[in-house]
Every structure is written in structure tokens, then in C-alpha cells.
Amino acid sequence: MAMTGREMRSWIDENGTLTLSLETVTIADPGDDEVIVRVEAAPINPSDLGLLLGPADLSSISEVGTPGKPALTFHVPTARLAGVRGRLGDSLPVGNEGAGTVVAAGRNATALLGKRVGMIGGGMYADYRRIGRPDVLELPDGVSAVDGASMFINPLTALGFVETARREGHKAIVHTAAASNLGQMLQKICLTDGVPLINIVRSPAQVEILRNIGATHILNSEEEGFSGRLVDLIAETGATVAFDSVGGGALGSMILQAMERAATRRMTRFERYGSDSFKQLYIYGVLNAAPTRLNCLAFGWQWRVSGWLLWTFLRGAGRDVEDRLRQRVVAELTTTFASTYSRTIGLGEALQPDILQAYLLKATGQKFLIDPTRD
Numbered sequence: 001m002a003m004t005g006r007e008m009r010s011w012i013d014e015n016g017t018l019t020l021s022l023e024t025v026t027i028a029d030p031g032d033d034e035v036i037v038r039v040e041a042a043p044i045n046p047s048d049l050g051l052l053l054g055p056a057d058l059s060s061i062s063e064v065g066t067p068g069k070p071a072l073t074f075h076v077p078t079a080r081l082a083g084v085r086g087r088l089g090d091s092l093p094v095g096n097e098g099a100g101t102v103v104a105a106g107r108n109a110t111a112l113l114g115k116r117v118g119m120i121g122g123g124m125y126a127d128y129r130r131i132g133r134p135d136v137l138e139l140p141d142g143v144s145a146v147d148g149a150s151m152f153i154n155p156l157t158a159l160g161f162v163e164t165a166r167r168e169g170h171k172a173i174v175h176t177a178a179a180s181n182l183g184q185m186l187q188k189i190c191l192t193d194g195v196p197l198i199n200i201v202r203s204p205a206q207v208e209i210l211r212n213i214g215a216t217h218i219l220n221s222e223e224e225g226f227s228g229r230l231v232d233l234i235a236e237t238g239a240t241v242a243f244d245s246v247g248g249g250a251l252g253s254m255i256l257q258a259m260e261r262a263a264t265r266r267m268t269r270f271e272r273y274g275s276d277s278f279k280q281l282y283i284y285g286v287l288n289a290a291p292t293r294l295n296c297l298a299f300g301w302q303w304r305v306s307g308w309l310l311w312t313f314l315r316g317a318g319r320d321v322e323d324r325l326r327q328r329v330v331a332e333l334t335t336t337f338a339s340t341y342s343r344t345i346g347l348g349e350a351l352q353p354d355i356l357q358a359y360l361l362k363a364t365g366q367k368f369l370i371d372p373t374r375d
């Protein structure tokens with residue numbers, strides 16, 4: 001029997017108006033290999049915000065809904081419309097991952113009926129989500145929906161960084177914005193797996209967050225002498241790969257330059273094209289939306305800058321690797337991969353302007369969780 005429920009939608013019209021709203025939708029009966037999950041927890045990740053608000057001018061926010069059916073609109077500047085032309089006119093569901101209880105199941109998935117599961121696949125900011133069996137994982141006994149809400153994006157990304165470094169022959173890793181939930185997971189993985197990790201943060205409070213979970217290599221980019229200390233740590237650890245969530249500005253360039261300076265310390269003679277040490281910078285986020293600046297003359301010619309995306313990594317790694325990483329996440333869900341949230345809100349609350357402005361800050365330690373059962 002079909003169900004009805006609310007679903008958060010984001011759409012941009014041809015005139016450049018972006019609308020966020022809660023729409024009433026009908027959830028069809030599950031297919032043979034599908035389940036319907038009552039969503040009980042879904043995190044707001046930085047990766048969700050791109051679809052949620054895209055290229056909108058956030059200062060143009062306007063309330064256009066009602067208390068019972070909230071909605072917000074934003075203006076998308078004309079110069080930014082070309083980048084989202086493919087989604088104009090489409091009403092898109094939001095929310096990459098979540099967790100909840102299976103309330104209906106197809107004939108090949110009846111074993112999950114009544115079970116609590118984590119899931120990935122979009123459209124999680126909703127009362128119910130119909131989803132394929134391969135995109136859910138049953139949560140262990142005693143593990144809550146809150147515990148399982150963030151079991152895919154950050155855990156698989158952190159594990160993917162280490163897997164990528166190993167496959168490419170790197171001995172140590174540099175990571176920026178390292179006190180985030182993802183950064184803390186990466187540090188715990190590296191401690192367990194014996195991978196040296198250089199954490200770059202920008203405040204003393206973030207240094208303490210990492211020190212309290214056992215990190216030894218922590219640098220505050222706002223402190224005097226940062227660049228010199230970065231060279232020293234790279235020389236000590238042999239780091240030749242960096243994963244950068246900042247994106248804009250010159251931090252990535254500084255890391256590549258530090259890698260080159262560390263490499264030239266080992267050189268016994270001058271080489272006009274720099275060291276033969278290959279250096280890799282992966283950009284996986286855009287916390288700084290400014291253009292990325294690279295001082296190419298400062299790090300020789302053995303380097304590469306490219307994007308890193310979880311979905312691309314998983315496709316390239318193959319299903320066997322993905323299954324192995326997922327199994328590790330389940331086994332360490334309440335330890336290595338535990339997530340903490342500063343605030344839990346309902347679906348309707350997520351469209352209140354003051355709350356939206358708070359989770360858009362993406363501040364360290366300020367992770368929001370949506371619980372559709374709250375309203």
C-alpha cells in the first residue's frame with residue numbers, strides 16, 4: 001500500500017530563482033529488491049549543501065511558505081546559471097545519507113523488515129525513503145539511527161584517502177581542515193594503520209581536538225612559522241600526498257612547495273627542473289570558494305593537482321574494495337567512525353532562515369542532524 005510523506009526539494013527556475021520547499025510525495029510500494037525506510041536521522045554534510053543551495057546568493061533569502069509548509073527562495077546570479085543549466089526546472093530531492101527503520105520490504109528483502117539500517121543514495125531529507133537493498137546496511141544490535149546516520153560519506157571518504165595513498169605508493173599524508181568529523185576519523189584510521197598524518201588546522205581549539213584523540217603532527221596555519229614547520233614535518237614523515245578540503249586560496253600551493261623543499265634537502269646537486277619526488281595534491285572540498293592559486297615555479301615539475309570524489313574512487317576501486325571498507329565501518333561504527341552532532345532539527349526547522357544560516361557556516365564542531373520524526 002502506497003505511503004505519503006514529506007520530502008525536501010531544491011529547484012531552480014529559468015529566471016534564476018532557487019526554491020527550497022517541503023513537498024508531499026507518494027512513496028510507491030517497494031520492488032522485489034527494495035525497502036521503504038522511515039527516516040529517523042540524516043546529517044547535513046558539506047556535500048549536501050551544493051545541491052541544496054547550489055550557486056545561490058545566500059544574502060537574497062526570502063520566506064515564501066507557510067508554517068505548515070515552509071519554503072525559502074534565493075536569487076541565483078545570471079553569471080552562475082550556466083554552471084547549473086542541466087538542473088533548471090528539475091525539483092531535486094536532497095540528502096546523501098541517513099538511517100532509520102525498515103517499514104516495508106519487497107519479497108527479496110523481507111529479512112530487513114523492522115530492522116534499523118543506514119543508507120546512501122540521495123533523497124534522505126524526507127519522512128520515508130524507498131531504496132534498493134544494495135544501498136542499505138543493517139545496523140548492529142544496540143546501534144541507534146543517530147549512530148548510523150553518517151556511516152557512509154565521511155567514513156568511506158577517510159578510508160578512501162588511505163586506500164588511495166597506499167595504491168599510489170605514498171608513505172604519509174597531509175590533510176587540511178583536519179579537525180572536522182572526517183578529519184578525526186582519518187586520524188584514528190592512520191593511528192590504527194600506522195600511516196603518518198600531518199594535520200593542518202587554523203585555531204588552538206582545533207589543535208586540542210586532534211591532540212585529544214592521539215594526533216602527533218598538528219600544525220596551525222595561522223601561527224607564525226607555519227610554512228617552515230610544515231617543511232620539517234614533511235621531511236620527517238616523507239609525505240608526498242595531500243587531501244585538501246579548503247580548495248580556494250594558496251594553501252594547496254604552500255603544501256606542494258613544502259613537499260618540494262623537503263625533497264630538495266635530500267638532493268646532492270642542483271637540478272634545473274627541481275626534485276624527482278612526485279607530489280600529489282587532491283582537492284576534495286571548497287570551504288574557500290575563491291580561485292585556487294598555484295605558484296608553479298615553487299615546486300618543480302613532478303607534481304599533479306586533481307579532484308578527489310568519493311563516488312569516482314568507489315567506481316574505480318571496485319565492489320570488493322567497497323564491501324571491505326563498508327565492513328570496517330560497521331565493525332568500528334561507534335569508535336573510529338562515531339559522529340557527534342551539535343544540534344538535531346526537524347525537516348521544517350531546516351527551512352527556518354536562522355537555522356539554515358547556522359548550518360551553512362560549516363564550522364568545526366557544529367554538525368547538524370535532521371530527524372524528520374520531530375515535526
